[in-house]
Amino acid sequence: MSAGIYGKPLAEVVDLPAGAVQFSPLMPGASELGQQGEATLASMTMLAPPGTLERRYAMALALRAVVPGGAFTALAPNDQGGTRLRKELQAFGCTVTESARRHHRVAVCTRPDKLNGIDAALAEGGPQLVADLGLWSQPGVFAWDRIDPGSALLLEHLPALAGRGADLGCGIGILSHAVLASPAVAQVDLIDIDRRAVQAAQHNVDDPRARFHWGDVRDSNAVPGDLDFVVMNAPFHDAGAEDRTLGQGFVKRAAEVLRSGGVCWLTANRHLPYEAVMKPLFKRVDLRIEAAGYKIYEARK
Numbered sequence: 001m002s003a004g005i006y007g008k009p010l011a012e013v014v015d016l017p018a019g020a021v022q023f024s025p026l027m028p029g030a031s032e033l034g035q036q037g038e039a040t041l042a043s044m045t046m047l048a049p050p051g052t053l054e055r056r057y058a059m060a061l062a063l064r065a066v067v068p069g070g071a072f073t074a075l076a077p078n079d080q081g082g083t084r085l086r087k088e089l090q091a092f093g094c095t096v097t098e099s100a101r102r103h104h105r106v107a108v109c110t111r112p113d114k115l116n117g118i119d120a121a122l123a124e125g126g127p128q129l130v131a132d133l134g135l136w137s138q139p140g141v142f143a144w145d146r147i148d149p150g151s152a153l154l155l156e157h158l159p160a161l162a163g164r165g166a167d168l169g170c171g172i173g174i175l176s177h178a179v180l181a182s183p184a185v186a187q188v189d190l191i192d193i194d195r196r197a198v199q200a201a202q203h204n205v206d207d208p209r210a211r212f213h214w215g216d217v218r219d220s221n222a223v224p225g226d227l228d229f230v231v232m233n234a235p236f237h238d239a240g241a242e243d244r245t246l247g248q249g250f251v252k253r254a255a256e257v258l259r260s261g262g263v264c265w266l267t268a269n270r271h272l273p274y275e276a277v278m279k280p281l282f283k284r285v286d287l288r289i290e291a292a293g294y295k296i297y298e299a300r301k
């Protein structure tokens with residue numbers, strides 16, 4: 001029986017089991033906890049996710065997957081759910097020993113024979129149709145139950161596109177859904193590092209011209225080349241921490257995969273320094289709209 005691991009817990013905070021199977025939906029290629037049979041893992045060490053619904057969902061899946069009597073360790077930074085772990089695990093029927101290390105709480109228990117409240121946690125944190133949006137989504141996914149204002153602004157100003165393109169960091173597929181309204185679009189590759197987002201996008205973008213990829217835009221082979229267009233609302237958080245190089249990496253990848261004359265439509269928070277990164281990579285960079293704290297750029301290769 002294998003040990004499981006979820007995310008990348010700090011080795012200074014917990015002992016990491018050797019040879020463990022990775023289950024994080026943010027690590028392309030990882031196994032899917034929801035597909036893991038009940039009582040089939042020897043143990044689980046989980047860097048518990050920050051959102052309450054997302055965390056309770058992941059812990060419920062993990063507890064179900066661990067064999068009764070197997071060790072379950074959940075840890076999280078104090079200000080990202082760590083202080084709630086003990087109560088949440090107790091509510092699932094666990095007897096918890098808690099410790100504090102390096103601004104983290106570490107909650108350790110053995111998987112009890114009888115678990116409580118698992119189905120409710122799975123329903124609340126699982127894939128679901130968000131009535132207000134009419135779209136599939138899941139807690140934990142970017143802006144999971146609303147349209148991000150930056151994406152909404154881009155949707156207002158995006159012209160009809162044509163040919164083959166990519167949606168980098170597609171989330172639940174909002175931008176592609178709009179792009180595919182143009183009959184001149186032949187193909188769109190949707191790429192996101194979050195498996196849950198890609199799965200939701202597959203529901204939301206029901207179109208034979210769409211292709212879906214669970215992958216990291218930073219990987220050189222993640223995005224096909226010679227494209228006519230790219231759309232993106234570039235991320236600037238990696239694992240919860242602001243990381244400007246992430247969005248800049250997206251811009252560089254867009255410049256790389258576009259054919260000469262191809263276009264990149266990008267929406268970004270106004271404070272992010274994309275212009276300087278774009279200018280040397282594209283023939284033309286035009287700021288099309290600046291409103292409500294966001295900037296929309298059209299960059300021509």
Ligand SMILES: C[S@@+](CC[C@H](N)C(=O)[O-])C[C@H]1O[C@@H](n2cnc3c(N)ncnc32)[C@H](O)[C@@H]1O
Nearest residue numbers: 142151169170171192193194216217233234235
């Ligand atoms: C600002 S959100 C935009 C989502 C969607 N396009 C929209 O407009 O609602 C950025 C997306 O990029 C994804 N992402 C972050 N880092 C990534 C990476 N290295 N490779 C691929 N996708 C990534 C996130 O999971 C998130 O869904």
